[in-house]
Amino acid sequence: xxxxxxxxxxxxxxxxxDNRIDIYDVLTxxxxxxxxxxSMWVFNVSECVNKLEEDFGFNIPEAIVETCLRKRMKRHQxxxxxxxxxxxxxxxxxxxxxxxxxxxxxxxxxxxxxxxTDYIQSRSGKVLSEQLRNELASDFHLYFTGALKxxxxxxAISEFIIKNSDDESFxxxxxxxxxxxxxYTAICHSSDLANPEPWCNNFTIFLDTEILFDALGLNGxxxxxxxDELYGLITDANYNTPKGVRITLKYFQETFKEFExxxxxxxxxxxxGRQPHxxxxxxxxxxxxxxxPTDVLFKKVTFIEELKKLKITVxxxxxxxxxxxxxxxxTSEVSYIRAKYPELDEENVTNTLEIFTKINHLxxxxxxxxxxxxxxxxxxxxxxxxxxxxxxxxxxxGNLTPYASATDYMTERLWFKLxxxxxxxxxxxxSFNVVAKAQVILSTEAGNKIADSFKDLQKKxxxxxxxxxxxxxxxxxxxxxxYMPEDFTSEIIGESTQFLHNDFIExxxxxxxxxxxxxxxxxxxxxxxxxxQHQLDASAKVNEALEKKLSEKKQETLEKIQKNxxxxxxTRKKSLWLYKFFAKTEFLVSSFIIYTLPLCVLAAAIIxxxxxxxxxxxxxxxxxxxxxxxxxxxxxxxQSYVLRKIRSRxxxxxxxxxxxxxxxPFEYY
Numbered sequence: 101x102x103x104x105x106x107x108x109x110x111x112x113x114x115x116x117x118d119n120r121i122d123i124y125d126v127l128t129x130x131x132x133x134x135x136x137x138x139s140m141w142v143f144n145v146s147e148c149v150n151k152l153e154e155d156f157g158f159n160i161p162e163a164i165v166e167t168c169l170r171k172r173m174k175r176h177q178x179x180x181x182x183x184x185x186x187x188x189x190x191x192x193x194x195x196x197x198x199x200x201x202x203x204x205x206x207x208x209x210x211x212x213x214x215x216x217t218d219y220i221q222s223r224s225g226k227v228l229s230e231q232l233r234n235e236l237a238s239d240f241h242l243y244f245t246g247a248l249k250x251x252x253x254x255x256a257i258s259e260f261i262i263k264n265s266d267d268e269s270f271x272x273x274x275x276x277x278x279x280x281x282x283x284y285t286a287i288c289h290s291s292d293l294a295n296p297e298p299w300c301n302n303f304t305i306f307l308d309t310e311i312l313f314d315a316l317g318l319n320g321x322x323x324x325x326x327x328d329e330l331y332g333l334i335t336d337a338n339y340n341t342p343k344g345v346r347i348t349l350k351y352f353q354e355t356f357k358e359f360e361x362x363x364x365x366x367x368x369x370x371x372x373g374r375q376p377h378x379x380x381x382x383x384x385x386x387x388x389x390x391x392x393p394t395d396v397l398f399k400k401v402t403f404i405e406e407l408k409k410l411k412i413t414v415x416x417x418x419x420x421x422x423x424x425x426x427x428x429x430x431t432s433e434v435s436y437i438r439a440k441y442p443e444l445d446e447e448n449v450t451n452t453l454e455i456f457t458k459i460n461h462l463x464x465x466x467x468x469x470x471x472x473x474x475x476x477x478x479x480x481x482x483x484x485x486x487x488x489x490x491x492x493x494x495x496x497x498g499n500l501t502p503y504a505s506a507t508d509y510m511t512e513r514l515w516f517k518l519x520x521x522x523x524x525x526x527x528x529x530x531s532f533n534v535v536a537k538a539q540v541i542l543s544t545e546a547g548n549k550i551a552d553s554f555k556d557l558q559k560k561x562x563x564x565x566x567x568x569x570x571x572x573x574x575x576x577x578x579x580x581x582x583y584m585p586e587d588f589t590s591e592i593i594g595e596s597t598q599f600l601h602n603d604f605i606e607x608x609x610x611x612x613x614x615x616x617x618x619x620x621x622x623x624x625x626x627x628x629x630x631x632x633q634h635q636l637d638a639s640a641k642v643n644e645a646l647e648k649k650l651s652e653k654k655q656e657t658l659e660k661i662q663k664n665x666x667x668x669x670x671t672r673k674k675s676l677w678l679y680k681f682f683a684k685t686e687f688l689v690s691s692f693i694i695y696t697l698p699l700c701v702l703a704a705a706i707i708x709x710x711x712x713x714x715x716x717x718x719x720x721x722x723x724x725x726x727x728x729x730x731x732x733x734x735x736x737x738x739q740s741y742v743l744r745k746i747r748s749r750x751x752x753x754x755x756x757x758x759x760x761x762x763x764x765p766f767e768y769y
Contacts, residue, residue: 266590305476315412428457
C-alpha cells in the first residue's frame with residue numbers, strides 16, 4: 101500500500117533529520133537504500149525517482165534527486181556518471197542500513213493502527229470486517245497527508261489521537277509522521293534545500309472572517325496561538341526580505357461585509373434577547389459581557405482597531421472582471437464542484453468562486469510557478485473553501501498553487517523558507533502538532549454538525565413536524581455541544597464527540613418523546629398517589645377518632661380502678677385494727693420482758709448472795725460489778741429481732757386472710 105509506505109518513510113525522514121544534518125544527506129540515505137533494494141548498479145535519474153516512489157512512496161522532483169546524486173554521491177565518489185547514467189563505485193556501501201529502521205517504524209505504525217481499530221470497535225461495540233479495517237488503515241494514512249475527506253473515520257481518528265494524547269511515546273511517534281510530511285512537502289516545493297533564499301517577492305495573504313476571529317482570540321486560545329505563530333514567521337520573513345519586498349495581511353471587502361454583518365447580528369441578538377448563532381463560538385465571545393447593543397458596537401470598533409495594530413487592512417476594491425481570462429466562477433465550474441461535493445449549496449460555491457476570481461486576477465493567472473511567485477493566497481478557516489480550492493488545484497492532474505488554504509499551509513512554507521528545521525530543543529509550531537490538529541478538526545466538525553442540525557431543525561418546525569417547545573429543548577442541547585478546540589481533552593473526548601456519530605435531532609426527538617411519555621406516566625402516578633394520600637388522610641382521621649375514644653375509655657377505666665382500689669384499701673384498713681392491736685400488744689409485752697427480766701435476775705442474785713454480815717458498801721460494789729455483764733446482753737438487738745418476727749407473723753396473717761396482690765391500671769386495660 102503506497103500511502104502506508106510514505107507514512108513510514110515520512111516518520112523515518114523525521115527521525116534521521118536534525119538541524120546539524122543537511123536534508124540532502126537524509127535524502128541520500130533513502131536513495132542509497134533504493135539502489136540496494138533494487139540492485140540498481142547502473143541507472144538514470146528517472147529510474148531512481150520511480151524506484152524511490154515504489155520503495156518509499158516519495159514522489160521527489162527529479163531536480164532534487166539529481167542534486168543528491170551529483171552533489172552528494174558523485175562528489176564523494178560513490179557514483180560515477182557516463183552517458184547520462186550513474187554507475188556504482190567500489191566505495192558505495194551495498195548494505196541496506198536503512199531497511200531495519202524502516203521496518204521498525206512500519207511495525208510501530210501497524211501497532212498504532214491496531215490500537216485505533218480496537219478503539220473504534222470498543223466505541224461502536226462491533227467487530228470491523230476486513231474491508232472496513234483496510235479502509236480505516238488507508239484513512240489513517242490520508243489523515244496525515246491532508247487528503248482525507250470528511251467522514252466518520254476522520255472524526256474517529258481525531259478522537260483516538262486526543263484520547264491517547266497523554267501518552268508521550270504515542271504523541272512523539274505520530275508527530276514524527278506529521279513533521280516528516282512537512283519536510284517531504286518542503287522538498288517538493290523547494291529548488292535548493294541546502295541554501296534557501298529569503299522571500300524575494302511581494303506577497304499578500306488575504307484572511308477570511310474565521311482567520312480574523314482567530315487572530316483576536318474569538319475562536320479560542322488554541323486557534324489564536326496558531327495564528328500568532330504564523331504572524332511571528334511573517335514578521336521574521338519580512339525582516340530578512342530584500343528592501344521593498346513585504347508579506348502583507350489583508351482582507352477583501354466581502355470579508356469586511358461578512359464580519360460587519362456578524363456584529364450586526366450580535367447587536368440584534370442583544371437587542372431582542374435572543375440566543376447567539378449556534379455554530380459560531382465567536383458570536384458567544386462577542387456578546388459575552390454585553391448588556392446593550394452599543395456594547396457590541398464598541399466591540400466592533402475595537403475589533404477593527406486591533407486588526408490595524410496587527411497591520412491587517414482591508415483591500416481596496418477594484419475591477420476584478422476586466423480580463424475574462426482570470427474569471428473562475430461559471431456555470432460549468434459550479435456544476436463540477438457540486439457534482440464532487442453535493443453537500444455544498446450553490447450559493448456557497450458561487451461566493452467562494454468569486455473570491456477565487458479576485459485571487460486569480462491579482463495573480464494574473466500565474467498558478468503554476470510555486471507559492472512565492474503566485475503573489476497572493478486566500479487563507480481560510482472553512483472546510484468548504486478548502487475543499488473547493490483543493491479540487492480546482494488538482495482538476496487537470498497538475499500541481500497548481502491553490503487559491504486558498506489553511507493557516508498551517510503558510511506556516512509550513514515560511515518555517516522552511518526561514519530554515520527553522522526540526523531537532524534538538526527547537527520548539528515547533530502548534531499547527532505541526534497532531535493533537536492540536538485533531539482538536540481543530542473536531543471543533544470544526546462540531547460546528548458544522550451544529551449548523552446542519554440547526555438548519556434541519558428550522559425546516560422541521562416550518563413543516564410542522566416539530567413543535568416550537570421541542571425545538572427549544574433541542575436548541576438548548578445543541579448549544580451545550582459547542583466546543584472550542586482546547587475543550588477537547590483526553591478526559592472528556594468520548595462524551596463530547598458522541599453526538600457527531602448520530603442523528604442528533606432524531607435522537608433528541610426520541611428522547612423528548614420518551615421524556616414526555618414518562619412525564620405523563622409520572623403525572624398519572626402523581627394522581628394515584630394523591631388519591632391514596634386522601635384515603636390515608638381519611639383513615640388517619642378515623643384512626644385518630646378511635647384512638648381518642650379508646651384513650652377516653654382507658655382513662656375512665658383507670659379512674660374506676662383507682663377508685664375501687666382506694667375503697668378496698670380503706671375497707672382493709674378498718675378491718676385490720678384488731679390485728680394491729682394484738683401485734684402492738686405483743687411487741688410491748690415482749691419489750692417489757694426483755695428489759696425487766698435482766699433486772700429481776702440481778703435482784704434475785706443480790707438476794708441469793710447477800711449474807712447477814714454484808715455491809716451496804718459491799719452490796720453496792722457487787723451491783724456495780726454485775727451491771728457491765730447486764731449491758732453486755734445487747735437488749736436493743738434482741739428487741740429488734742422480736743419486732744421483725746412480730747411483723748412477719750402480722751403480714752402472714754393478713755395475706756392469708758385477704759390474699760393481697762399489687763393492683764396496676766394496665767391489668768384492667
